[in-house]
Amino acid sequence: MDHADQVKLLSRLFELRDAKTTTFAPATRWQSTSIYVDSEHFDNEVRTLFRERPLIAGLSCDLPRTGDYLAVELGSIPVIVVRSENGQVRAFLNACRHRGSRLAEGRGPANRVFRCPYHAWVYDIDGRLLGQPVARGAFDGVDRDSTGLIELPAAEGCGLILVGPTPEAGPIDVPDILAGMGEEMASHEFDSWTLIGEREGTWQANWKLPYETFTEAYHIFALHRDTLAKEVLSTPMLSEFFGPGGHGLLTGREAPKLQEKDPGEWTFKGHANLVYWLFPNVILSMPMTGHAELWQCYPGESPGQCRVTTRFYLPQEPSTDKERSFWERMIDFTMSVVESEDFAQQEAIQHNVESGLYPERIFGRNEPALIHYHESLDRALGVSTVVDDGKAAYLT
Template sequence: MQIEEQIALIERALALIEAGGSERGAPSISPVSRYLDPERHAREVERIFRRYPLALRPSASLAKPGDSFAIDVAGLPLVLVRGQDGKLNGFVNACRHRGARLKAAGLSSQRALICPYHSWTYGLDGTLRGRPSGDDFPHAPTSNCSLARVPVAEALGFAWAIPRVLAEGESATLDIDTWLGRFGTDLRAWGYDSWVPFHEHAFDNAANWKIPFEANLETYHFQYAHRNSIAALFYDNLLMADHDRQHQRLFLPKRSIEGLRAQPRHEWRVGPHSNIIYYFFPATFILHEGDHANAFTVLPESPGRSRVIASTLIPELPKTEKSINYWRKNVASFWGALDEDFALGVSAQSTLASGTQSSLYFGATEFCSAKFHADVKAALA
């Protein structure tokens, strides 16, 4: 983020603090069917998760040729592979012979992708390089048996993909910079393209994929849900938000920001005095915390279940025990608060089918959560 914009955000925050207010939008409702309806869930997978980029893995964990990562995304098995040319490739994780998965879930490294069923062998570029008794397949020429590609790109320290097979003539490389827009430019200015993972975390979440974003796009809950963790660092229900198409940036001033009033304006920096949430539609969340970032992507599995893949990115790997402990404390602090959010989301999901109410309510300071739902609705249309 450019210095001029940092100063403008700080000025905006100090004015709100002095006025004792917060930015607000229109109150709204959220129909409970959004979280329970199987037909709507299927449309969300098809019209949203098969059409928009998702951050699936820190790039630095796929650094060497042959490094690969297999994951199921919105019902499609994917494998991301670093090619011999250094470029990232994305394929459907399915052999073109009989459809067996080439790689088990998770990270691995290999010189080729070999099917465990009949040993069909693919290069890191997805081309079929060999198969036993190849003469038995005159009806399946090698040129027709390359792995099915999916669109991929690298940006902000992550490997991004859209879980769908490339259309005829479509580029295998996403125009990710255009998609990430001005908020991607913010993060790139801090050096995110070269940041590396210190900690990674994945877990099943017994709640609809949309619920974690509702929680993390408002601060109304901070003083209550986080009273024993991070609440004391922040102002009560103070939120500032900017939008770029479906993407959102939320500025959360810490109480320490008041100390900047006594400093020269040209020395102001947001890093030590705020958290900044970057939400990239549809399902990637990056929390910028000055010298590091915590990120997660939520993947839908059913109306009432999702899968969360998360990581902590830092500028470089620690070299001393002191720095290792520093980052461990940061990770523990983040997940101490986020675990509270996810637990409350599971609690909310567990009551929605009770028939108690047909809609949930978003107040005026929860307008970013309401915008999120409006953007999901528009994408479905």
């Protein structure tokens, strides 16, 4: 991020600190817990949020060179995202047109072709069918142009790669989706970063619960008392919103010392954690250590299950074994804290909600991003999930 923008955000953060407050929502929100267990609501989420709108597949640096691909599950849709011959990003259903086998796993250079493991049908990185080995005329009469990979809309912008959920989906306007955050996101220049690690896990919790843990700092002093709280404060937290998403700035313990220095020396690094809320299911966290974390939360097969993928990036490749070892330990530490503290809490919350005896949750005014997130979900889904007159209700 540009230094001038860092100074502006830090200035607003320090204004909150000097006033001994944090960003507040206009009012508390009594949230029905039915949204974490109700099958009808879950089906509406999957259809509306994950099958009718573009989703973030990764950062531009996930595909640094022509022929590089990334095989991902966007919700329940298997997708190959690839840097094509003209340098643009294209996306295809990860399914051979012959019998539907997956063509690729993980990531890497495609060597300009994808080869099906089942019958060795071969496709180029633009999705065209190149060959059907040992077929001996078995597919004569089948138009090869009609047997290319099924293409999905894809777009790259502001350092992000987005994919549409169906071939019929319209063009993707990345700046429009970011609703005013595009220039700020682009300033990070994610096209030149490098991946240093990735993890994936499944959890017995509704997919929104892992997302929620990144929307507020209120829990840090208690839940992370012996870990994250040694470096990051629960308050103040600056929260600002752009459309359904937004960004937040968390205060590092050393941040107040910046106020004793000239603003020309102010920087997030070592002093503040920046987090982006990218609706509906992605968190882009940029801790004060200088790396970036992309957290993607997906629904599981039922309301009480979810899948979370995490990727870690650096502005440049580590140049020494000592650096690589440091970042390996940093990834292990981050995953240990999030999994054993944050996500363990979310599984416990899910269990309590599924008891049927816990009808509502209270979102405080000091959790404005949490409230904004659920307001945005309600608008996208065309429902209200607030408690009505003191009763938990799922209101259509």
